[in-house]
Amino acid sequence: MRDRDLYAKILGIEAPWKVVDVELSLKGGDVTVRVEHEGKKLRCPECGAESGRYDARERRWRHLDTCQYRTILVAKVPRVSCEAHGVRQVEVPWAEVGSRFTAMFEALVIDWLKETTVSAVARRMDLSWDEAGGIMDRAVARGLARRELALPTRLGVDETAFQKRHEYVTVVNDLEGRVVHVADGRGKDTLAAFYRQFDADALDAVEVVAMDMWPAYINATREHVPDADKKIAFDKFHVAQHLGDAVDKVRREEHQALLPHDDDRLKGTKYLWLRHPDKLSEAAWAAFANLRESALKTARAWAIKESAMMLWSYRSRAFAARAWRRWYGWAIRSRLAPIKRVARMVKAHLDGIITAIIKNVTNARAEGLNAAIQRLKYNARGYRNRQRFRNAIYFHLGGLDLYPRPLSP
Secondary structure, eight states, X not given: OOHHHHHHHHHTOOTTEEXXXXXXXXXXXXXXXXXXXXXXXXXXXTTOOEEEEEEEEXXXXXXXXXXXXXXXXXXXXXXXXXXXXXXXXXXXXXXXXXXXXXXXXXXXXHHHHTTSOHHHXXXXXXXXXXXXXXXXXXXXXXXXXXXXXXXXXXXXXXXXXXXXXXXXXXXXXXXXXXXXXXXXXXXXXXXXXHHTTSOHHHHHTOOEEEEOSOHHHHHHHHHHSTTGGGTEEEOHHHHHHHHHHHHHHHHHHHHHHHGGGTXXXXXXXXXXXXXXXXXXXXXXXXXXXXXXXXXXXXXXXXXXXXXXXXXXXXXXXXXXXXXXXXHHXXXXXXXXXXXHHHHHHHHHTHXXXXXXXXXXXXXXXXXXXXXXXXXXXXXXXXXXXXXXXXXXXXXXXXXXXXXXXXXXX
16 A cells, blocks of 8 residues: 555545645654645535635644654645635645644544643643643533533532632532533622523523522522522531531630640640541541540530531421521520631521532532642642633533544545
């Protein structure tokens, strides 16, 4: 088989395109494959109308390496003069419009980008950072264009830090863990803009929106989702987080008060109070007994926290409400200021907490996504460009169809 025929097979080149030459440069370490268009009929890529040839311009594409040689495809691509759309370049079957890489090469880079960072892929594939990042950006753009715009009936909403200085992005996911929307900021308008994409029927079909107790998200959901107060669910994770912070504040204050009396029982015990009991070893749990059963304020705060975590098994709204009201009475009489602050917050958001309990809703997937997003940011050593940060989230966590689809000849 001649080299031109071989590369025609490798590249999938068919009429009206034809491989006319293959050049190997040992010194340069590359193979150049030249392709020409031999067809008589040309069509406008916009409307498909048969159009006359205007001219041809040489284009180059990077392809998969051949026997460790960098492979470049070169073609004089015709341009047509369309009555409706003017001068347009015809489409080529081996690459998408605007790309300097063949579809097969982009697919390989996408596979690698799923496994590691843009910088690592750029180094290994002999690309610039912008070239590798551009392939990711195009993959996300095509994935979003192919995705059907549909509003999940069970939503999770959370914010994640973009950079320091309190810069955030809002992430909306379905409760199966797929990111469906990413936008700058965490204000009311940020989430409202997401809701405004959908009609009244889609918004009415929403069953539950899991979120933390951020007023901006609550207010945006109330304005756009019918019967929102029956659908907003405040996740157990966030209640536990607030209570954990309160216990730690009590511990720190008490530790400082005990030190002048040569009492350092609370030194180095932070994570004993915060960790889930099931996560402690038997030895650690036994060693923790004297502290948790003591008369320390921290022990009382811990008992209130753990009691709250046991209230998520109810299936009756009335029983759940009664249990939480009893818990509130205990917490508000605790004389522990941090615990009392959380108790008041719980009382103000009790309907949403009970909704989460009764509908068995958890935003754990959103928290898992948040952790995954932070890993992406850490591995990339941060993102300076917000669009690249959003695209990285969509690329890895959006469940998108990312791969290019070569056109038929």
